[in-house]
Amino acid sequence: MRIDLHTHSRASDGTQSPAEVVALAAEAGLDVLGLTDHDSAAGWAEARAAADSAGIVVVPGIEISTKHQGAGVHLLAYVPDPTHPGLTAELDLILAGRSGRLAAMLAQLREAGVHIDEPEVMRQVGEAKAIGRPHIADVLVAKGYADDRADAFDSWLNWGRPGYVTRYASDTRAMVRLVTAAGGAAVVAHPWGRGSRRVLDLPTLASLQADGLVGIEVDHQDHNGTEREGLRVIARELDLVSTGSSDFHGEGKVDHELGCNLTDPAQYERLLEAAAHNAAKAAGVAGPAVVRPGPSVQVE
Numbered sequence: 447m448r449i450d451l452h453t454h455s456r457a458s459d460g461t462q463s464p465a466e467v468v469a470l471a472a473e474a475g476l477d478v479l480g481l482t483d484h485d486s487a488a489g490w491a492e493a494r495a496a497a498d499s500a501g502i503v504v505v506p507g508i509e510i511s512t513k514h515q516g517a518g519v520h521l522l523a524y525v526p527d528p529t530h531p532g533l534t535a536e537l538d539l540i541l542a543g544r545s546g547r548l549a550a551m552l553a554q555l556r557e558a559g560v561h562i563d564e565p566e567v568m569r570q571v572g573e574a575k576a577i578g579r580p581h582i583a584d585v586l587v588a589k590g591y592a593d594d595r596a597d598a599f600d601s602w603l604n605w606g607r608p609g610y611v612t613r614y615a616s617d618t619r620a621m622v623r624l625v626t627a628a629g630g631a632a633v634v635a636h637p638w639g640r641g642s643r644r645v646l647d648l649p650t651l652a653s654l655q656a657d658g659l660v661g662i663e664v665d666h667q668d669h670n671g672t673e674r675e676g677l678r679v680i681a682r683e684l685d686l687v688s689t690g691s692s693d694f695h696g697e698g699k700v701d702h703e704l705g706c707n708l709t710d711p712a713q714y715e716r717l718l719e720a721a722a723h724n725a726a727k728a729a730g731v732a733g734p735a736v737v738r739p740g741p742s743v744q745v746e
């Protein structure tokens with residue numbers, strides 16, 4: 447069974463529609479595809495509808511922007527209830543932060559001599575809910591300010607470059623609790639990728655696990671062989687689920703082809719079990735019996 451649990455569509459910063467990602471996944475010989483657009487569940491319905499005809503299973507997820515001790519941490523939320531009030535309120539804040547940041551970034555770029563305007567960026571954004579730096583990067587490339595997305599980030603958009611502006615991100619620990627309460631399974635994406643490595647050591651992951659963290663993404667292109675081995679040891683030691691995924695973005699990210707990293711079927715089963723457990727608990731039908739105050743005393 448070939449399982450890839452982390453991909454993006456045009457619902458955030460990928461270059462294919464959700465249905466196209468599903469079709470490509472089937473072509474690539476995948477049996478299970480996780481669609482995990484940034485901060486939004488907007489692509490779920492289309493991906494699910496496409497899954498049947500493609501003959502594969504779609505696991506709906508969201509890659510949520512969070513922050514731990516000042517460092518950006520991406521948290522994958524698998525099958526949370528997308529209508530959970532606490533979760534939707536927090537996602538709305540993150541999406542508003544993404545939109546609000548655009549004007550500030552364009553102003554800073556203008557000061558550095560880069561002239562692109564909001565309508566140009568919004569044409570790239572299309573129907574996506576999550577406005578991201580990749581959309582600005584694509585405009586920079588199209589107008590000759592950069593060779594490709596990577597160059598646009600290195601020259602203009604990364605921290606310390608002229609176009610960088612910080613934006614709202616949820617607290618990692620609070621979001622782990624929220625995803626769990628919404629009946630989902632929380633997994634840290636590329637924990638030792640840029641940014642988050644310095645804050646995500648074993649004790650930190652253990653303490654996040656106490657708040658509901660289910661797993662860590664071990665096999666990811668941001669991790670070299672040594673890092674993957676180190677994370678595998680941590681996952682074993684803490685009994686965390688370990689996943690592997692492509693982080694596919696279509697043409698938006700090179701060297702992230704569908705299926706380039708896979709999740710072991712036994713780990714996938716554990717992930718689903720954890721999500722089912724959390725969902726049952728959220729619905730109040732399983733786990734340690736919930737003692738509800740019954741109507742034993744009638745008060746007039």
Ligand SMILES: [Zn+2]
Nearest residue numbers: 509520635636
């Ligand atoms: Zn990420």
Ligand SMILES: [Zn+2]
Nearest residue numbers: 452454509693
């Ligand atoms: Zn991603």
